[in-house]
Amino acid sequence: MTFSLVARCAETGMFGVAISSSSPAVAARCAFARAGVGAVASQNVTDPSLGPQVLDLLQRGASADDAIGQISQRGKFMEYRQLLAVDREGRTAIHSGPNSLGIWTQASATDVASGGNLLANDGVPQAIVDGFRSSTGHLGDRLIAAMRAGLAAGGEAGPVHSAGMMIVDKVSWPVADLRCDWTADCPIEALAELWEIYQPQLEAYVQRAIDPRHAPSYGVPGDE
Structure with missing residues (x-):
């Protein structure tokens, strides 16, 4: 019920995950990333505990292949x-169990x-990878481009209703954690x-967290 990608920006070191599904609020259960460590998607009869387990192994120095293997x-x-x-x-690694849907x-x-x-067909993940590799710009732009490519290649067998994108950079929290948890229209375009x-x-937003004294104005009444 899902298609996704995990990715790293070779220039900035950012990590990101983008995902879409016919199920509601897919990103809340399936997207995981940690700055300086990596990104993980856990999907198909989802066990959300697997994402942090993989990230913990990566943080301790395991490669993607070793972590997924363990x-x-x-x-x-x-x-x-x-x-x-x-x-x-x-480096990347994937586990797909034989009972995947x-x-x-x-x-x-x-x-x-x-x-x-x-x-819809077995070419969708390759279209997503190709879409990411052929795109440029911010990691978020490339994640969106990849998901659009997957949708154009057929996407899920039925209509998708939710989508999300998580990006991590140099701070301990996601610098972007955006979601469309349910729509009858296209959640990827909403994202x-x-x-x-x-x-x-x-x-x-990052600067306001680090030092609000030097942050841009908030653009609200009374702000100078």
Whole structure:
């Protein structure tokens, strides 16, 4: 019921996850990222505990392949799970259990991995990877471009209703954690519109957290 990607920006070191599904609020359960460590998507009969477990292993120095391998061996009901990871070196790894739903497949390259289940066809993850690799600009722009490419390639077998995007940078919290938790229209386009609004303000929100004395004005009545 899901297609997603995890990615690293080789220029900035940012990590990001983007995901869409026919299920509600997919990003709340499936998207995980940690600054300086990596990004993980945990999907298909989702176990949200797997994302932090993979990130903990990456933080302790495991490669993406080692981390996914360890979790695939010790996790419960891994035959039902899909796990995608990218590490600080841009290495990627994917576990897709044989009981993943419907048409399921995966694709990867340096700095990006994509996987999906209940897909319209088995070319969707490769289209997502290609969309990411051929795009430019901010990591958020590239994540949106990749998800649009996956949707154009067929996306899920049925209509998608939720989407989300998480980006981490140099601070301990996500610098962007944007979601469309349910819509009868296209959630990826709703997410793209939200990103267009949020991106120009992203650095200001970070600065306000670090030192509000030197932050841009808030643009509210009484602000000078």
